[in-house]
Amino acid sequence: MHIAIFNQHHHNPDCPATCRHYTFLQELAKRHQVTLITSNGWRSIRITNKYSWAPKGVKLHECEVPYANRMGVLQRLFSFAGYAAYSFWKGLIMPKPDVIWAVSTPLSTPFVASQVARMRNIPWVFEVQDLWPSFPIEMGAVKYTWMQRLLYRIEKNLYNNAKHIVALSPDMTAYVQEVGISAAKVCTNYNGTDQDQVDAITEQQVEALRQKMNLQGKQVVLYAGTYGRANDIPTIMQAIEKMAADESIKFILTGNGYYEQQLRELAARVPNLLLLKPQPRPEVFKLFKLADISLVTFNDLPVLASNSPSKFYDSLACGTPVIVTNPGWTRQFTEEHQVGWYVPAEEPKALTERISCALSEPEAIKAAGARGEAIARKLFNRQELVQEVEQVLFAAAKV
The missing domain is CATH 3.40.50.2000 (Glycogen Phosphorylase B;)
Incomplete structure (x- = not known):
């Protein structure tokens, strides 16, 4: 054919x-x-x-x-x-x-x-x-x-x-x-997602990355994707600022797009944000493996509730639970399979509280991650x- x-x-x-x-x-x-x-x-x-x-x-x-x-x-x-x-x-x-x-x-x-x-x-x-x-x-x-x-x-x-x-x-x-x-x-x-690339990542590679970034003893919140006008980046930025005093948490953002300059200015101002250059696909999977939770955020628009974000699939395949802000199928999927949490879009206070609550329960994170990895292998x-x-x-x- x-x-x-x-x-x-x-x-x-x-x-x-x-x-x-x-x-x-x-x-x-x-x-x-x-x-x-x-x-x-x-x-x-x-x-x-x-x-x-x-x-x-x-x-x-x-x-x-x-x-x-x-x-x-x-x-x-x-x-x-x-x-x-x-x-x-x-x-x-x-x-x-x-x-x-x-x-x-x-x-x-x-x-x-x-x-x-x-x-x-x-x-x-x-x-x-x-x-x-x-x-x-x-x-x-x-x-x-x-x-x-x-x-x-x-x-x-x-x-x-x-x-x-x-x-x-x-x-x-x-x-x-x-x-x-x-x-x-x-x-x-x-x-x-590309399950074969996920499976190729070793624990040694992830630990080496943790050492390289001086993240020992830190809990990591990851956003890996576009810094676009539809991605509710201002809400993430406000959550980072609200949590700047907590030295045990590090936000890692990697990508590019509309809000890149504002993120650079924020990274220069607060200690809890590590802003990385865009990464090739294999390196992104290492970051998902490294993270404790990942963010899948979008603006509060009806059309965005239907989208199919790659970072959602990548995160679950790597055993990392997600926080989603779409009220559509990703919320339903996340809650039904207990692979993360939902927070309404464009609500920085709610996002901050959910991140803090999730990170305070490491066993719940581990269990949600395991469920996500299993369902990703089956469906994604x-x-x-x-x-x-x-x-x-x-x-x-x-x-």
């Missing part, structure tokens, strides 16, 4: 980001012909060079289109438009695939894929990573009502035109069904999740 994947935001394990599609393509390329149409936006933040940029066996088509989390609305639109034009052209001239796999975000990616699929009479599968246009609309990036209606209409048409829809969380699946799409046409495939291993997507692609292509 020849699979063509349209994905603007490709990255590999050398980057400080989740690598769902790298893992998936690596596995699929063992059995299929795979073509990746992407941009080079993430190459500039590649930290190491231990991995090939695209997995072995993947035919890579890549355009020069910059992208960064700190970009404003206009800059992002230029980035989206640049990739859309390139992927449309490549989609029309590449050898005809059996199926197209389009990864959102942004919504322009599946839109272009759908046009190529229609013009070349190819079935296509729509992977929903975040709910667009709901996300930019609720974040205030799309202010005109007529534009919002247009984008929602495009979204609905894309759902209708796709052969199948893969959603990365149960709440996303429910949303797609609520807009009128048949349940038979939608499946949930969790974002997941990408080596198994890719097989579900492979079957979706097979069914769509009918080869």
Whole structure:
């Protein structure tokens, strides 16, 4: 089977980001012909060079289109438009695939894929990573009502035109069904994590990292992810300041994004914050193994309750319980399986109290971590999740 994947935001394990599609393509390329149409936006933040940029066996088509989390609305639109034009052209001239796999975000990616699929009479599968246009609309990036209606209409048409829809969380699946799409046409495939990389980390490596960072006798609270405008970073910053006098606790933050400068200023002012540069994927897993608890925070917006954050899966796979602020499926999952705790978003006092309470019960942390590790092995291993997507692609292509 020849699979063509349209994905603007490709990255590999050398980057400080989740690598769902790298893992998936690596596995699929063992059995299929795979073509990746992407941009080079993430190459500039590649930290190491231990991995090939695209997995072995993947035919890579890549355009020069910059992208960064700190970009404003206009800059992002230029980035989206640049990739859309390139992927449309490549989609029309590449050898005809059996199926197209389009990864959102942004919504322009599946839109272009759908046009190529229609013009070349190819079935296509729509992977929903975040709910667009709901996300930019609720974040205030799309202010005109007529534009919002247009984008929602495009979204609905894309759902209708796709052969199948893969959603990365149960709440996303429910949303797609609520807009009128048949349940038979939608499946949930969790974002997941790279269990093999988790298993490769040794206790000696974690202890060496603890020594290197002078964390002996410290309890560690980790946030590993984007410092974006949707990630409720100000609440974390306020919690850090409130707990600055407690020398037994160290907050470790690693990532980049919109609030990076404010975090640097905070780290220079308080003793309990260790701000690290972005880390390649294997090093991030070491940090999760090192931490006592991790934070999975987002703003108080309805659309964010449905998201599928990689740090949630990574933390549980490493045996580290989570504090989540989403009232959606992650809260339900966390409480049902007792793998962490829920705190309402944008409430620094509540977050501070929950961190203090959790850290005061080391046996509860250990038990929650063990439960999280067990459920992650059962549900979140990408080596198994890719097989579900492979079957979706097979069914769509009918080869």
